[in-house]
Each structure stands twice: as C-alpha cells, then as structure tokens.
Amino acid sequence: MLNSLPSPTHSLQDLAREEKSFTFAHFTCEHAWVIGNILRNALRTIDVSALIHISLSSNQILFHAPSMPGMMPDHEVWVKRKKETVLRWGHSTHYMNCKFSGDAKAFAEYYGLDGGAGENGKGKYTCEGGGYPVFVKGVEGVVGCIVVVAEVDGEQAHGVVVKAIEEYKELRDGFRSPMRSMTMK
Template sequence: MLNTLPPPLRSLSDLAKEERGFTFAHFTCEHAWVIGNILRNALRTADCPALIHISLAHQTLFHAPSLPGTMPDHEKWTTRKKNTVLRWGHSTWYMSCQFDGDYKRFAEYHAMGGEEWGNYTIEGGGYPVFVKGVEGVVGAIVVVGVGVESEQAHGVVVKAVEEYRDLREGFKSPMRTMTVK
C-alpha cells in the first residue's frame, strides 16, 4: 500500500493549498479517533510498524502503534515532527521541500544553535490540523514508521485525511446519538 501512494506534491504553494484544503469545522477526540484508526488500518494492511500520534497543541488525542516493532526512539521523532508542525504551521514534508531536505540550511535559516535544532525535523510524516475560524495550526497528525520513507509518511497521512473527509459526510457519532437516562 505504501509503495502505491502517488508521489507527494513538492511545490510549496501546492503543499500549502493542500494543507489548508483540510481545514476542519472543529477538531475533537472523535475526529482523531477516526483518522487514527484509518492510519492504523492502512499501516497494518501494509505490514508497516509505525507510531501514530494525533494531538492538539498541548493535548494528546490519539497515540498508538500500528503493529509491534516500533522502538522507543519513535517517541522522540514523534515529538520532533509535532514540534515542527506547531512552530511553523506546515507539514514536515513542506519544510523538507522548502530546504531541499537539507537540515543544515534549515537550522541556519532559523538561527537554531546548539541542541535546539534537535527538537525539530524536516522528515515527512507530520501534518497540520487547521480549524475554521482559528488562526494558525491547532494540532498535528504524525506518523513515524519503521522503514517508512519521508515521502511515504507524508503520503499516508494525506491519504488518511482524504479518506476521513470522504467519510465525514453524514457521519453521526454514536456518543451524540446516545441518550442518557
């Protein structure tokens, strides 16, 4: 499945338009649960151990491995991708394309010295969550995988959000239809 993903966009204006094209009316734990499970099922089908993390700026909404095989280091990479998305308001793939994958240029451009640049990454797989009427990015969708290329990580997140967008029409949450006595 990961090898059949179309190559991601590379133009910064096209990537920015793609990111803003997924602006949510609102974003809750229910959205994160559905998107997280779409990602988990896709990665399981592809037999790809990966860590999936969906959060608001300061609250984790979904965090799960797709399969056994993730490593403790994946937690650090998850944090780095989330930090990049939240700080610059773009996907980590956008940032990679902006600097042609060159970490040194990225760090120099943003005047990051010492160990600060170790808090960020330009590896694909971190994606912004935008909400209508809210200025800036409100959260991040992150995939860190064993053997998942930067382009594939971006592509699988884009595909999952597209699938979610297709599913959300007419979606009724079981929690919203439940009556409490």
C-alpha cells in the same frame, strides 16, 4: 498502500493549498480516533511498524498508538520533533523539507537551530516528512497535528497521512450524528 500512493508534490504553493484544504469544521477526540485508526489499519495492512500520534497544540494527546510491534524509544523523540516543527511553522514537515530541498543542515542554519534539525538524533525540530497540521475553520493557526513515525521515507509518511485524511473526509461527507438528527419536542 505505500505503492499506491502518488508521490506528493514538492511545490510549496500546492502543499500549502493542500494543507488548508483539509480545514475541519471542528476537531475533537472523535476525529482523532477515526483518523488514527484509519492510519493504524492502513499501516498494519502493508506490514509497516509505525507510531501514530495526534494531539492538540495545547499538548493534549488525542491518539497515540503503534501500528504493530517494532517501535523503539527513539520513535517517541521523532514524534516530538515532527510535532514541534508543525506547531512552530504551521506547515507539514514535508513542506519544510521541500522548502530546504531536503537539506536538514540548511533548515537548521536558516532558523538558527542549536543542535541541528533532527539530524543524527539531534535537535528539537526536523524537516523529515510525516508531521501534518490540523486547521479548524475560524481558528487562527494550527490547532493540532497528526504525526506518523515509520520505517518509510518522509514522502511516504506524508502520503499516508494525506490519504488517511482524505479517507476520513469521504467517510464524514453527508454523515449526521444520530444525536443531531433528533428534534427536541
């Protein structure tokens, strides 16, 4: 799957448009469960250990699981950093990486971040790809985030999340819940 992923764009305008194009009508634990499992299965298929985390901006965790053995405690710290970046700036961590041409030090200096930007295990934020915002129609701002921390580079982590959301949207197109199809008599 990683080899089949197109390299994500580095255009901030295109990335922002991509993020908004994935605006959900609503976002629940059911959405997170399906997207999380799409990610988990995809990463297992290509034999990549990863930590997958999906939560709301209120910090309610909707999905949190490793793709396979190999996770270390530090992966939890990276999940938090990616999540904090997405929630603060309302963009994917790949977007933030592109905004600063991959320079974590410039990112940290520009925003006055004490302790850096996740460089060498420091800081509250990071501009390493793999964190992605969740938007819901009619709700201002980011309502949640999808995070992948894996033994792949940030562009690949971003690509895996985008591919999973695309796959989810294809699955959902035209789907009507059996409960919604029932008519009240």
